[in-house]
Amino acid sequence: MKKTIAWFFVILFSALYAFASYGDFEKTIDFRNKSNSVFGSDKYKFGDLFGISYYPMIKQDLSKTKRTFPVENPKTNKKINLCLAHDSYLGKDFLASKKQINSVDTIYDLEYPWFRGRANAPVNLDTSKTNVLVFEIVERNLFRLDKKAALNIVNIAAANEILALNPEIKLKPVKKKSKIKQFKEIIFNTRINKNLEFLLFDLRLFTPFKELKSYINHTFFNRLPPEVFISENQKQEYISDVKTSIEDKLTVSETEKTVALLNEIHDFYKSKGFDKVYFSIVPNPVAIIKPEALRYNGLIPMIQNSPNLRMPMIDIYTDFKKCDADLYFFSDTHWNFNGFTLWINKFNATLNADLSSD
Template identity: 35%
Template sequence: MFKKIARDILIAFGLMALTLSTSRTAMKYTSDKRDNNYWWGTYQCLNGDLVSMSYLDIVSRFNQPNPRGGFKHPSFNGQRKMVLYMDGDSFTWHLCDSDFAGLESFCYFQRNHGLKYHLDTTKKNVLVIEVSERYLQSYFTGFQMFNEVIDTTIKAKKISTLPVRADAGICYSSMLPSISVNSLFNKNINQNLQFNLFNYNFMMPMFESKAALNYYFFNRASGDVVISDDRKFLFLKETISKTDIGSSYHPVSPADASTIVDVLNGIYDHYKAAGFAEVYFSVIPNSATIMQPDGYNNLIPMVQNNPRLRMKIIDIYTTFKHSKEIYYLPGDTHWNHKGKQLWLDLLNKHLLTDTSGR
């Protein structure tokens, strides 16, 4: 009897785990509800995303907290009449109006959520597209531009039949709402299962002991994290694996770079026609590109220096490359405070000298 009850409980538990881990809504709900301060909370490492992924909190060299905000603000005494739109990723999260010079307002759009806008034609509207190097090829080669925005009220219709709207924007084909049978087979199900079944504070000693074993015994990090050759930095595996399109060492041909330039020119024309006074583009290098440059595929310079490129460039790659300072966190995919400050300074310099439009 006991065995039968246990069996039925296990079946129900397994089915629940699979269903829960397939549904995006359910995953969002559970992750929001779990309080990190309790034993059943989610493990959160404040020392860097790569430290967190590899459970290497034990190695002090990689643990360097990064303060948020507090950037040196640009001095500006003129009339504030610029509206800055920024389409960015995790490198540019948490920026605010005061980080920029001469702005009347600042609108930030996280790339995954699409860019929606309604331009005020009495203002000077400037768009900055920021992208991490590891997404450069994947976003800007198979990229398609749509004259529609994602509209949740009509998502059941096919994208091609959506009406063109006045506030038409741009969205990425891979991020369109999933309306097929594919949504029953969530590609992230294994990550979700790991989160639901194992990602609890009380289970951390188990993960950390494995990470320690790999680090001290085999000299490597666990999972998708790799230790740099000089052993001072952690890198995301996909940014250094030769076979990965986001890697700094994945071979790229001039034709590959040319394709990206074509797409960027298309985007530029689209937004200029939509009424933006200027469109800037900025690629933030992978930390491996700067910290371990031997064998770099030169993707960023190949794109940025292409004479056909019409978009204006915020070139942080050259600045980082020629500097002796360190601009990346040792246990994180992102830049440190100095790196972000440098990029902001560069962007502000462009904004202040921008003579386009109004």
């Protein structure tokens, strides 16, 4: 009997480990988030920050938020071959359709290497179209963008025309992962602990208890998980990484290093055949939302206003500062649909103006 019970638990926990190591575990997360049962999950329904803190006084159902102004999508006569190198701010929940971007014929959806750990599909540069590359990154991750990551995110599989016109281009062959490497990545999944925690403990059944614990800790002991903090007016939850925007003083030499990197990225991809290369820095919410914004260190303006900058910028910082609407979720790290719409409108307007002047 004891052996039977022991084997039962061995098989059970082995199955749980294997399931949590499953490469497409995100489908499980999506399914649990959409489930209305007590075995569903509230970890992401009310924002990723709520899923860390479970603080009930700042709680927003992301599925019920709407944009308050429309997407402006001017048309051009040119076909666009668009590569978007981005983080989660331009993830699938926002950029749901290429109809939101003017005259786009093809979209290559490229994620930063650290974001989900996946290799990006090859990009085919088409000389019959205008090849456009856009880098988007949230401000708090800007200093994480190193040269190696930036110059390898776009896996270029150039068309024969590009190679013929530019024989100096040296393309690295795309290496497929071996079966052994794939097996190792499953067994030694770096997200295994978080996946197991989500699988076993992030049940809607436990949400009221987690909220009560969080409320008591914050109200009486001024404590929250170290990954998050709450605004001075108690209306916005932030990820702790954005504290750099209000605590770190910047020097010209620091920002000029980033300017030099952006210039190198621009020149590199222009040499590979892209007609247009842009960069866009999404402001940390504390750079826009008061009262923290009063102490903003000014990273984005310092970079965008540098006299040495050659990289064309999609400047949404200025647009965000002028906008009176809510641009960020209250209990999530990301912009809401208003923030995204401002970005897509600014990108469309910038690209349209550049193509019209060519």
